[in-house]
Amino acid sequence: MTQKSKTGNVINIKTGLAEMLKGGVIMDVVTADQAKVAEDAGAVAVMALERVPSDIRKAGGVARMSPPELVQQIMESVSIPVMAKCRIGHFAEAQILEAIGVDYIDESEVLTPADEDFHINKHDFKVPFVCGAKNLGEALRRIGEGAALMRTKGEPGTGNIVEAVRHLREINMEIKKLTVTDDAELMTAAKNLAAPFELVKMVKEQGRLPVPNFAAGGIATPADAALCMQLGAETVFVGSGIFKSENPAKFAQAIVKATTHFDNPKIVLEASKGLGTAMPGIEIGAIETTMRMANRGW
């Protein structure tokens, strides 16, 4: 956001860090050693968590915020920013993460929601939040609650890019539609999107989300990263894709290379060679609707 801020100072500092993370790869890590591997490979930030999404999916049960010691160890081991996840609506977990001093909180559908009706009021926090969205209305609701960064939900832990692509395209299409919507129709558009009018107006005027938009959920190869970047994602989150692959250090670097040069197929080609096997994937149709993480939150 480049306007001089009158009331938006706090948001500007929050989105400011997201601006610094653009054009990069944010990697899920479960140990300090993995965080070092990620940093050495060129990650712009790491997401500290107890289990990667594919393991959460396998284990079932309730997935919660990571133990604080784990997050702290990871923060001590790298100089790049560290993010951590809290459950949807679990503002007490978010308070703990803020007290630890993480750089970003992901109010994430990967964990089991703590509140089925309400997300966290993110304006209450000084630490910035990233949230997932499947469509424009959802993205603007989260931004209205104070999210400083959006990402697609995709379908985490599947190694299947189809849902992230669906969400990126959906949001792009809805933004385009708004840019040609008549002013007289804007309130109805806001009503249909179930999104704050002022934000809907801002999207119409600027032709983009009011905060950066990253891709997440199912990115498993350099080509997946290049695809998301070409579809307009400004950075990619890679969850299980790196440390569930045959050679994590190589995969991590390859995905970074492909993200930097997403618009250069020759470099993406080189990055895709000699990597060994990617993480095992899951067909989305094989996951029952009630088990899909993207359907958590609203």
Next chain:
Amino acid sequence: MAKPVIGVLALQGAVEPHRKHIEAAGGEFRAVKTPGQFEDVDAFILPGGESTTMLKLIETFDLWDSLKKQFAEKPVWGICAGSILIAENVTSPAQKSFGLLPVTVQRNAYGRQLQSSHAVINGYDISLIRAPVIAKVANDVTVKAEHEGKPVWVEKGRYMATTFHPELTLDYPSPMHREFVNLVQNYKKKAA
């Protein structure tokens, strides 16, 4: 005279926010990430981002020598992470750098994101994001602005550094972009 072409190193970070500032200051914006692209610009901005990541990418894509050569010939402005990359000395932790400006830069000196803040610098409302501190400057470095007693905008010859982000909060063009584009124009004139 042709508009000076300002290349913003686009390996990672806040690249696009510079476009309108550069254009409003009378320059041409170009995002650059390969040696061929480096040759075609008149000056460089090393943007805000993660300095560790940028160094890794410079290594990964084998860009060090080509950038070093370019920086020896052209004006360079390092912002936040970029100021770390062009400093002579980097601390906490020590890190490789191009050493263009005789200053010592301490990384993440204010702390983590929770210590990121707004500040008013020379009357302008700007943000410091996980910013470094310029702890020491050589005698021949001009300090153009300070915050809490430490330099945040410094210049020597055709090299400039800011630890804050004029590209994020200021109207187009920011005074720092205007200053840099002028510097590039003067340098081009002298060289011609």
